[in-house]
Structures are given as structure tokens and as C-alpha cells.
Amino acid sequence: QVQLVESGGGLVQAGESLRLSCAASGRTFSGYVGAWFRQAPGKEREFVARITWTGDSTCYRDSVKGRFTISRDNAKNTLALQMNSLRPEDTAVYYCAAARLTFRNDPGAYAYWGQGTQVTVSS
Secondary structure: OEEEEEEOOEEEEOOOOEEEEEEEEEOOHHHOEEEEEEEOOOOOOEEEEEEOOOOOOEEEOHHHOOOEEEEEEOOOOEEEEEEOOOOHHHOEEEEEEEEOOOOOOOHHHOOEEOOOEEEEEEO
């Protein structure tokens, strides 16, 4: 079992930055793929970014490429999402997720989830 807890959400203006963090506990996080998803009101949960357990490969949804950066520190059991140049359409609850050995970007592939952290971007 892996327990995940997100932090770092908040209210910012368009163009500003936020850094989300995810602390993992339970089993060691180093053997798991880490990912961030988000869900806006009335919409389905969508993939944002994914990183391999070694940290040497990342994947992003097109709308955040060049603005968001996913990273991890296996020694500290943490996952992070640096979000720059935020837009109102980035407003959502952001979730940290983990899975064993997946290259998938759909929520069904991830067995472990945090409780979510709200990100609100005003125009």
C-alpha cells in the first residue's frame, strides 16, 4: 500500500506559479510510476503529467507542455508538480497518483490516490 498526501494548492492570478507536492508513505515510492491528474467541476478527471520511477522519462498533456514540470525525489518519497504561467483553465482539484509499471495515462491504471488539492487561477 502507498499513501499519498498532496499540498501546495491555492488561489493565484493568471500568469503566476504554484508548486504542488505529494508525500508518499507506506511502501517505498521508488518502484512506482508517479502522476498528476486534475478534475474541474462537472468534468472528468484528466491526466496532467507522468514520471517513471527512475525519473528519467516524463509525459505531459499537450495543454501544459512547456509550463508544468513533474519531478520526484525517491530518497524523500516525494513527487512534485511545478506549474508556471497558470491559466484560468488550469483551475481544478489536482490529484497525485501512483501505479506499478504503467505507461498509461488513464485514471484506471493508477491504484493509489491522494485526497486532492484545490488550484484556482483567477483571470
